[in-house]
Amino acid sequence: MTTADGDGLLAALRGIVGQSHVLTGEDTTGYCADWTGRFGGPTRAVVRPADTAQVAAVLRTCNDAGVPVVPQGGNTGLVGGGVPRNGELVLSLRRLDTVGALDPHTPSVTVGAGVTAATVQRVAAGHDLALGVDLAARDSATIGGMVATNAGGIHVVAHGSMRQQVLGVEAVLADGTVVRHMTGLAKDNAGPDLAQLLTGSEGILAVITAVILRLVPRPADTAVALIGCDDPAGALAVVAAVRRVRPLAVEVMRAAGIAMVAEHAGVPVPLAPLPAWLVLVEVEGGPTQLEEVVGDRPSAVAQDAADARRLWQLRERHTEAVNARGVPVKLDVTVPLDRLGAFVDRLDAIVPGAISFGHLAEGNLHVNLLGEEATAANEDAVLRLVAEHHGSIASEHGVGVAKVGHLHLTRSAGEVDALHRIRQAMDPAGILNPGVVLPVRRPDR
Numbered sequence: 001m002t003t004a005d006g007d008g009l010l011a012a013l014r015g016i017v018g019q020s021h022v023l024t025g026e027d028t029t030g031y032c033a034d035w036t037g038r039f040g041g042p043t044r045a046v047v048r049p050a051d052t053a054q055v056a057a058v059l060r061t062c063n064d065a066g067v068p069v070v071p072q073g074g075n076t077g078l079v080g081g082g083v084p085r086n087g088e089l090v091l092s093l094r095r096l097d098t099v100g101a102l103d104p105h106t107p108s109v110t111v112g113a114g115v116t117a118a119t120v121q122r123v124a125a126g127h128d129l130a131l132g133v134d135l136a137a138r139d140s141a142t143i144g145g146m147v148a149t150n151a152g153g154i155h156v157v158a159h160g161s162m163r164q165q166v167l168g169v170e171a172v173l174a175d176g177t178v179v180r181h182m183t184g185l186a187k188d189n190a191g192p193d194l195a196q197l198l199t200g201s202e203g204i205l206a207v208i209t210a211v212i213l214r215l216v217p218r219p220a221d222t223a224v225a226l227i228g229c230d231d232p233a234g235a236l237a238v239v240a241a242v243r244r245v246r247p248l249a250v251e252v253m254r255a256a257g258i259a260m261v262a263e264h265a266g267v268p269v270p271l272a273p274l275p276a277w278l279v280l281v282e283v284e285g286g287p288t289q290l291e292e293v294v295g296d297r298p299s300a301v302a303q304d305a306a307d308a309r310r311l312w313q314l315r316e317r318h319t320e321a322v323n324a325r326g327v328p329v330k331l332d333v334t335v336p337l338d339r340l341g342a343f344v345d346r347l348d349a350i351v352p353g354a355i356s357f358g359h360l361a362e363g364n365l366h367v368n369l370l371g372e373e374a375t376a377a378n379e380d381a382v383l384r385l386v387a388e389h390h391g392s393i394a395s396e397h398g399v400g401v402a403k404v405g406h407l408h409l410t411r412s413a414g415e416v417d418a419l420h421r422i423r424q425a426m427d428p429a430g431i432l433n434p435g436v437v438l439p440v441r442r443p444d445r
């Protein structure tokens with residue numbers, strides 16, 4: 001087998017996954033651009049293995065040929081880490097979509113990396129359980145991608161990020177070695193935790209092929225309200241109040257974003273005049289749970305499930321409404337809650353037209369720069385402002401290629417060097433997602 005030339009490589013890959021699962025030319029289009037339209041490039045081929053053995057054989061072949069590989073799940077990532085940049089091969093994991101045994105005792109479920117979040121939610125709901133992480137991209141985002149990015153989403157305040165849901169992992173290293181730790185034990189300290197190392201690794205250390213996910217009880221009743229506030233301090237008072245009940249979600253939006261969603265999606269806004277800041281809260285239990293949270297603030301409390309869905313649309317359709325305005329520069333940042341007000345004051349001075357919304361309980365703001373404000377200089381200024389306020393430049397979407405140049409702002413030189421060493425040990429030829437998270441190091445360094 002000759003894999004040095006493109007034809008030999010493709011023939012070898014077709015021999016592994018079958019003729020129809022090696023896509024080239026126009027058939028690769030849907031895999032080559034990211035959700036925002038900001039990132040992407042050509043690929044020599046998209047390869048769609050059906051199982052772990054095929055993933056291992058594909059990686060072994062690419063490693064031997066020195067061919068770079070971009071792992072891809074649902075392609076809903078927002079930082080350019082899951083799409084080719086310079087002709088890399090795309091390894092699509094979507095066909096690894098087996099849902100295995102659900103263990104009602106732990107409780108947990110074993111799934112292939114290509115299973116979507118929505119599928120896990122459906123399966124879990126049949127047992128009165130839920131996946132602790134939920135996000136608006138649920139119909140396309142895969143469990144492999146969500147573990148690889150340590151996805152957060154709307155329920156972190158209740159259940160944590162993906163990191164807290166992973167009880168076991170199976171993955172394939174760049175050279176095709178399969179590593180499995182799939183005991184699913186709630187307590188297991190037999191050495192460093194491989195699953196945790198791979199969580200948030202954005203496809204640069206290994207390709208995740210299967211995961212054991214912790215499941216959480218599905219609340220019998222929930223109540224939803226949209227609450228108006230004058231400023232960040234008012235919004236933080238809602239966070240403090242909601243922590244006294246059983247919060248499931250605490251989301252923040254601003255008047256400009258709400259108006260944009262209302263116009264784009266035709267979703268009615270139940271509060272007039274529109275407050276400057278709006279907090280969407282969902283709590284476990286009935287509407288009485290919300291009485292103290294709402295207090296005498298302007299508010300709309302959902303009376304039924306349809307009402308609740310409408311309120312949620314105001315939040316969940318922000319990303320889509322932003323995209324409809326053009327290709328945004330999306331910044332996904334965290335600032336400590338006690339610095340939120342000071343941060344926002346400075347942010348508004350730098351980019352007054354930005355659309356900001358996010359997961360308030362964690363201080364996670366998605367800052368979207370649009371039109372004339374979508375410049376590299378503004379991106380740099382905002383990320384430096386985040387660092388100045390002791391925040392993180394990559395809250396839940398990851399570093400991808402979007403923030404490689406800014407990683408040093410919130411990770412020390414020692415940390416970055418340790419990450420390079422781990423990567424070098426696990427993928428010596430550097431074929432997995434080069435240029436994602438870490439800058440490519442020249443061989444002489």
Ligand SMILES: Cc1cc2nc3c(=O)[nH]c(=O)nc-3n(C[C@H](O)[C@H](O)[C@H](O)COP(=O)(O)OP(=O)(O)OC[C@H]3O[C@@H](n4cnc5c(N)ncnc54)[C@H](O)[C@@H]3O)c2cc1C
Nearest residue numbers: 073074075076077081082142144145146151152153203208
């Ligand atoms: C409308 C919308 C709302 C969103 N809301 C949220 C939100 O609330 N919270 C949040 O955290 N994110 C959110 N996202 C971002 C995105 O959905 C998450 O990052 C998600 O985890 C990506 O999953 P994916 O399967 O689409 O991964 P992809 O986009 O395909 O890949 C993402 C990264 O993971 C790597 N990867 C993918 N699969 C594997 C694998 N099997 N093994 C190793 N590496 C792999 C890729 O190389 C890439 O670096 C949102 C996106 C959209 C479009």
